[in-house]
Amino acid sequence: MSYNNIISEENNGITTITINRSKKLNALNRETIQELHEAFNHADNDADTKVIIVTGSGEKAFVAGADISEFSDFDVSKGTQLAAKGQELLFNFVENLSTPVIAAVNGFALGGGLELAMAAHFRVASDNAKLGLPEVSLGVIPGYGGTQRLPQLVGKGRAMEMIMTAGMIDANQALSYGLVNHVTTQDELLPLCEKIAAKISRNSTVAISAAIRAINANFKDGVDGFSVEVLEFGNCFGTDDFEEGTTAFLQKRKADFPGK
Numbered sequence: 001m002s003y004n005n006i007i008s009e010e011n012n013g014i015t016t017i018t019i020n021r022s023k024k025l026n027a028l029n030r031e032t033i034q035e036l037h038e039a040f041n042h043a044d045n046d047a048d049t050k051v052i053i054v055t056g057s058g059e060k061a062f063v064a065g066a067d068i069s070e071f072s073d074f075d076v077s078k079g080t081q082l083a084a085k086g087q088e089l090l091f092n093f094v095e096n097l098s099t100p101v102i103a104a105v106n107g108f109a110l111g112g113g114l115e116l117a118m119a120a121h122f123r124v125a126s127d128n129a130k131l132g133l134p135e136v137s138l139g140v141i142p143g144y145g146g147t148q149r150l151p152q153l154v155g156k157g158r159a160m161e162m163i164m165t166a167g168m169i170d171a172n173q174a175l176s177y178g179l180v181n182h183v184t185t186q187d188e189l190l191p192l193c194e195k196i197a198a199k200i201s202r203n204s205t206v207a208i209s210a211a212i213r214a215i216n217a218n219f220k221d222g223v224d225g226f227s228v229e230v231l232e233f234g235n236c237f238g239t240d241d242f243e244e245g246t247t248a249f250l251q252k253r254k255a256d257f258p259g260k
């Protein structure tokens with residue numbers, strides 16, 4: 001598939017989606033959000049893709065936010081629609097994918113950029129990364145899930161401070177907050193993400209998808225995550241991956257999961 005604003009490539013079971021508007025620091029305009037939706041959807045339905053990595057092109061930015069030029073003249077109704085549509089097409093969509101998504105944060109991750117990184121299942125950053133939700137400096141608040149996912153990841157007090165100050169934190173502070181799992185050099189960022197992805201790929205894709213659903217259930221209103229876990233755990237017993245995983249263990253060999 002070809003896109004105007006992103007590049008999506010599959011290699012050895014890993015689909016890397018690169019946001020490719022480096023002149024605009026990979027800011028998310030409407031078309032980019034639509035293309036990201038299509039690329040994530042395609043990768044999630046691609047039997048060869050075991051892990052998705054999302055990153056930004058260039059050495060300066062992962063994503064410097066939603067494209068401010070597109071919404072500067074919006075009214076209340078258009079603003080509401082912008083957030084609702086974006087959450088549906090990209091941010092909630094990514095969080096609920098069956099395929100693991102790693103955000104490789106290679107520079108500025110601001111506003112919608114940090115929100116996209118937070119919608120991914122976990123994050124790895126390069127040492128030049130700067131992360132923040134600067135929306136209140138523009139007279140708005142985060143609208144792509146930032147007010148919800150940031151406190152989930154770093155705690156309420158830190159999220160309040162980050163959002164109220166509109167400030168940026170560096171990669172090491174993000175690491176100490178638990179906002180990113182690892183910090184490495186820019187050169188090593190994709191290789192490290194690929195190494196983690198390769199480790200994930202050796203496990204049962206069916207079980208991993210079930211684990212994503214169970215973990216996400218912990219953060220959904222009105223859903224009892226423990227009940228979801230019981231259901232998902234039980235369902236694993238009906239899969240070929242479970243049969244292969246347990247048989248391989250008992251036969252003292254490595255499992256070769258069929259992925260169903």
Ligand code: COA
Nearest residue numbers: 023024025027064065066067068069108110111112134135
């Ligand atoms: N939306 C639209 N365009 C953006 C953008 C955004 N969120 N972030 C950066 N750009 C554009 C700039 O307008 C500039 O375009 P131009 O060359 O046509 O003028 C280009 O990307 C380069 O950005 P620039 O500001 O010149 O780079 P810098 O190194 O001086 O500053 C930032 C980098 C990230 C600090 C700065 O670009 C910034 O503050 N961006 C907005 C961050 C933000 O508020 N995001 C939340 C949006 S809700």
